[in-house]
Every structure is written in structure tokens, then in C-alpha cells.
Amino acid sequence: MTLRFLGTTSDSGDCPTLYEVEGTDSILVQGDRVTDPERLARLRHVREHETFVTVPRDLLVRFAPRAEPLEMVPFSEIAHLFREFRHTAWRLETRRGYATDRRSPKWARWKAGADIAAEPLDAWRENVAAAVAEGRRFERVRIVDEPLTEGQRFLLASGLGNVAAGEDIRNLPRARAQALGLPDHDFWLFDSRVLARFVFDEDDTTLGVVLSEDPAEIAAACQARDAAWHHAVPTRAYARRVRSDA
Numbered sequence: 001m002t003l004r005f006l007g008t009t010s011d012s013g014d015c016p017t018l019y020e021v022e023g024t025d026s027i028l029v030q031g032d033r034v035t036d037p038e039r040l041a042r043l044r045h046v047r048e049h050e051t052f053v054t055v056p057r058d059l060l061v062r063f064a065p066r067a068e069p070l071e072m073v074p075f076s077e078i079a080h081l082f083r084e085f086r087h088t089a090w091r092l093e094t095r096r097g098y099a100t101d102r103r104s105p106k107w108a109r110w111k112a113g114a115d116i117a118a119e120p121l122d123a124w125r126e127n128v129a130a131a132v133a134e135g136r137r138f139e140r141v142r143i144v145d146e147p148l149t150e151g152q153r154f155l156l157a158s159g160l161g162n163v164a165a166g167e168d169i170r171n172l173p174r175a176r177a178q179a180l181g182l183p184d185h186d187f188w189l190f191d192s193r194v195l196a197r198f199v200f201d202e203d204d205t206t207l208g209v210v211l212s213e214d215p216a217e218i219a220a221a222c223q224a225r226d227a228a229w230h231h232a233v234p235t236r237a238y239a240r241r242v243r244s245d246a
Contacts, residue, residue: 002022003019003021003022004019004020004185005019005183005185006019006020006063006065007059007062007063007181007220008063009056009058009059009062015032015055016030016031016032016055016059017029017031018060018063018064020065025068027065029055030053031054031055032053032054033051033052033053034051034052034053034054040052062216062219062220063216063220064216066214066215066216067212067213067214070211070212071210072207072208072209072210073208073209073210074208075198075206075208075209078188078196078209078211081188081190081194081196082127083127085131085136085190085191087136087192088136088139088189088190088191089131089137089138089139089188089190090137090139090140090188090189090190090225091139091141091186091188091189092140092141092143092182092183092187092221092224092225092228093140093141093142093143094177094183094184094185094186095151095186095204096145096149096151096152096204097152097204098151098204099203099204099205099206100206101154101155101158102151102204106158110154110157110158115157116157116158116161117157117158117159117160117161118161119161121165125161125162125165125167126165128162128166128167129165129166131166132165132166133166137168138162138166138167138168139167139168139169139170139229140167140169140170141169141228141229141232142159142171143171143172143173143174143177143182144156144171144172144173144174144238145173145174146173146175148242151204156171156235156238156239156242159235160235163234168234169234169235170229170232170233170234170235170238171232171233171235171238172228172231172232172233176231177228180227180231181227182224182227182228183220183221183224185198186198186200188209189218189221189222192222194211194212194213195211195212195213195221196210196211197209197211197212
């Protein structure tokens with residue numbers, strides 16, 4: 001059973017919390033167990049294996065999904081969103097590495113010592129530059145470990161080229177992200193309206209994305225974006241910090 005963190009109203013990070021049971025239409029609720037005999041006696045149709053918890057109403061209002069989960073689709077099916085969004089395309093990256101990076105020719109060039117940030121514009125950076133010229137924004141926050149993993153060092157080097165093309169990329173230490181209660185999954189958020197959540201296998205390979213316009217999921221993603229953006233460090237400043245610490 002794979003759980004996906006949805007949100008919590010706890011300041012200390014313990015409970016109450018909601019999780020989605022991946023691949024099902026079920027929600028797992030973490031809260032204070034009900035043990036009072038009088039309250040338990042008033043419950044109906046109780047089966048032997050069932051237990052009960054209490055959570056604040058606000059937890060369900062803020063984070064419980066209001067729509068049926070959608071099926072996963074290939075990432076290629078959302079390619080048009082990167083061209084058609086109207087205001088902002090915002091990304092949260094949470095993993096310690098990505099298989100697509102490790103398999104790319106750019107990875108081999110970086111390993112050989114090339115300055116991959118200075119390479120000519122590719123299709124991604126060309127699209128970023130065109131969008132920024134129109135007043136639209138590409139933004140992302142990368143959650144990073146300290147010290148950086150190999151995959152994160154590659155993304156930092158490559159990201160400087162994305163920044164030069166107009167993308168605003170910032171970095172946030174994982175310990176800070178956990179203290180803020182940020183999600184532990186990757187997603188793109190388009191115009192604060194459409195959410196594309198990544199699904200990966202154990203080897204960091206992208207299996208696809210799950211699209212959602214569920215108001216609760218969109219609100220949670222916007223809250224995560226605002227918290228992450230406030231605390232994250234711009235890529236150029238973070239790169240200088242990493243070099244000075246080396």
C-alpha cells in the first residue's frame with residue numbers, strides 16, 4: 001500500500017494528517033484514537049477489525065479530495081500545457097535524482113567536465129524564453145539534500161542555463177521542506193488551476209502523471225507553492241553557496 005501525503009493541520013508534524021492510498025479511491029486518516037466506551041457504544045455497524053479516530057473539521061475541508069481520482073496518463077499528453085498556460089507554470093521537485101537526467105547525453109557531457117549551462121538553447125529553454133518574453137513565468141523549487149546528491153549537482157549545473165533563459169529556479173534544503181510540511185511528491189501547477197502530479201517507479205523513472213482540477217488538491221498545491229517559494233534560495237545564489245562550501 002503506497003501512501004501519498006495530502007496535508008496536515010498539525011504544527012508539530014505528528015497528527016492529524018490525510019493520505020491518499022495510491023491506486024485506489026480510499027483516503028487514510030491519521031488522528032487521535034477513540035477509546036471512550038460511551039462514544040464507541042454510540043457508533044453503528046462496527047466490525048471487529050475497524051478502529052476510529054478524530055480529526056479537526058478543518059483538515060477535511062482543506063485537504064480531502066472532492067473528486068474521483070483520475071487515471072495516470074503519459075507525460076507526453078501534457079506537453080501542450082507548457083505552451084498554452086496563461087500566467088504561471090510552477091514545479092515542485094522532491095526527488096534525489098531522475099532517471100531521465102542520468103540517461104541523457106547532457107549527463108555524460110557534465111560528467112566529462114563540460115559547462116552544460118553554457119550550451120545553446122534546447123527546445124525547453126527556447127519555450128521558456130518565448131513565454132517569459134510574453135510576460136508569462138516558469139518557476140520551480142527544487143528540494144535538495146545537504147550535501148547534494150549527484151543528481152542534484154547535475155540539476156544545479158544545468159539549472160543555471162535554464163535561469164539564463166528566463167526560468168526562475170530556487171532551491172530549498174530538505175530539512176526545511178519537511179519542517180514546512182511540504183508534499184513529498186513532484187508536480188507541475190499551471191495557472192493555479194491544473195495540477196499534474198508525477199508518478200515514478202523505484203528507479204526514478206517517470207511512469208506518467210495524474211491530472212487534477214480538484215479544488216482541495218489545487219488549494220493544497222498553492223499553499224505548498226507559497227511556503228516553498230518564500231523560503232527557497234535563487235539558483236545563482238545557491239550555486240555560489242555550494243561552491244564556497246566545497
